[in-house]
Amino acid sequence: MTWNAYYRGDGTSRPDTRLPAPPPWRTFPNRPVASVFRPPEGxxxxxxxxxxxxxxxxxxxxxxxxxxxxxxxxxxxxxxxxxxxxxxxxxxxxxxxxxxxxxxxxxxxxxxxxxxxxxxxxxxxxxxxxxxxxxxxxxxxxxxxxxxxxxxxxxxxxxxxxxxxxxxxxxxxxxxxxxxxxxxxxxxxxxxxxxxxxxxxxxxxxxxxxxxxxxxxxxxxxxxxxxxxxxxxxxxxMPKPTAALIREVVRGHLQLEMTENGPEAELVNEFVRRVAAGESVAVDQLLGTLHLLHGADAQSAAKVRGRGERERLIALLMKDLSGA
Known part of the structure; x- marks a missing residue:
């Protein structure tokens, strides 16, 4: 895996390493979430x-x-x-x-x-x-x-x-x-x-x-x-999530313009399919995955190259919550 801009596992000290900006929902003090929550029907x-x-x-x-x-x-x-x-x-x-x-x-x-x-x-x-x-x-x-x-x-x-x-x-x-x-x-x-x-x-x-x-x-x-x-x-x-609802959530949290096609849309569709099938996966897992793949840090996001590396990162972050 080439996504190693921070920790590299070689034991070498790098005090000047600049960590990426955190996701919007992991900034402290926490920012208000009221403005980005979209209540479902009813x-x-x-x-x-x-x-x-x-x-x-x-x-x-x-x-x-x-x-x-x-x-x-x-x-x-x-x-x-x-x-x-x-x-x-x-x-x-x-x-x-x-x-x-x-x-x-x-x-x-x-x-x-x-x-x-x-x-x-x-x-x-x-x-x-x-x-x-x-x-x-x-x-x-x-x-x-x-x-x-x-x-x-x-x-x-x-x-x-x-x-x-x-x-x-x-x-x-x-x-x-x-x-x-x-x-x-x-x-x-x-x-x-x-x-x-x-x-x-x-x-x-x-x-x-x-x-x-x-x-x-x-x-x-x-x-x-x-x-x-x-x-x-x-x-x-709470109703089962739909692709349209999840795209709105992503737009609100990540300011990421979502289309109905493309790799990000496919990740959203897969999340909706897994929830419908009874798997225990959470929206914040999806948001974190999209943040790393698309907007965490332009330099680091660019390092996530190749289908195999992308799939390994998705598998790491999108594990079923019912397991260890």
Whole structure:
């Protein structure tokens, strides 16, 4: 393979090597994606229904189909502020999403205070439990506000079987309580908000939203969700991609003018065929491949010569996600 403008595998130091510019979606801080996302047919209606009904929007689709991008675009268009994110794993719990109590940290701080007291040093303001409680992403989204916050609950189908059921009461009532504050008899507590240095004044351990947050939950369809949970959601399934839709996505992300013929068009058509056949390949894999083959760096792209080299690069980047 002759595409070796950077790493060459010969152990020779080349401190003056200039790396190529990154793809647009891999620049940091990340650029907003709202301007390049193209919602498929029916998604706009589903979003507006969820907004009007104050219900979560559950979007099911294959990895890389743009499910999590929807909330970014809605938040940008409606000025809902930074998107709060709750990434689901099999260990995720509702309690952690609402607030997090660092009991061990409080015990450690209490011991340090005792040691300072024995040494005759100033121990500060005493044992303030609020210093060890922080609101989670869902808890922050449920704070009273003039406009709803936007919350992404990513991959809800990867959760423990009980989590969707645990969410039901919170989704219906839009409120929760912090028992640790109630047990301590702390009527007023300044609690840190999620992913922020800001604090919110919580009274009597009770949080009640005034505007129900705009919640997007994504699912890859790996687990069947309970009917009572589904009843409380507006549901939308991302359609299988078409060649025309993917060409629009490529134009938006790469500013690459796509035609219906040529090697790039054939790569798009092959991607659509693989998805239709049930393979697990994502749009960002295709974008990365086209970026390297066409626009990563004029010098390096020119080095990808010959059908064999091109096919090796495509095979490297377009592997089925269901395998290792």
């Amino acid at each position: 998604l706009v209606e589903a979003v507006n229904a969820a907004l009007a009904l104050r219900r979560p929007l559950l979007i099911t689709g294959t990895p890389g189909s743009g499910k999590s991008t929807v909330v970014e675009q809605v938040a940008a268009e409606l000025a809902l502020g930074p998107v709060l994110r709750w990434h689901i794993t099999s260990r995720a719990t509702l309690a952690d999403a609402l607030y997090r109590y660092d009991a061990l940290g409080r015990i450690h701080a209490h011991r340090l205070q005792q040691e300072k007291a024995r040494a005759g040093a100033d121990t500060g303001d005493g044992d303030d439990i609020a210093a060890f409680i922080g609101l989670g992403p869902l808890g922050t989204a449920l704070l009273p506000s003039e406009r709803p916050r936007a919350l992404l609950v990513d991959e809800i189908d990867k959760s423990d079987l009980d989590l969707p059921g645990d969410l039901l009461e919170v989704l219906e009532r839009g409120e929760f309580r912090i028992p640790e504050l109630l047990r301590e008899g702390q009527d007023v507590a300044e609690l840190r908000m999620w992913d922020s240095a800001d604090k919110y004044r919580v009274e009597r351990g009770h949080v009640q939203c005034t505007e129900f947050p705009f919640i997007v939950m994504t699912s890859n369809g790996e687990q069947e969700l309970p009917a009572p949970f589904l009843r409380r959601c507006v549901r939308y399934t």
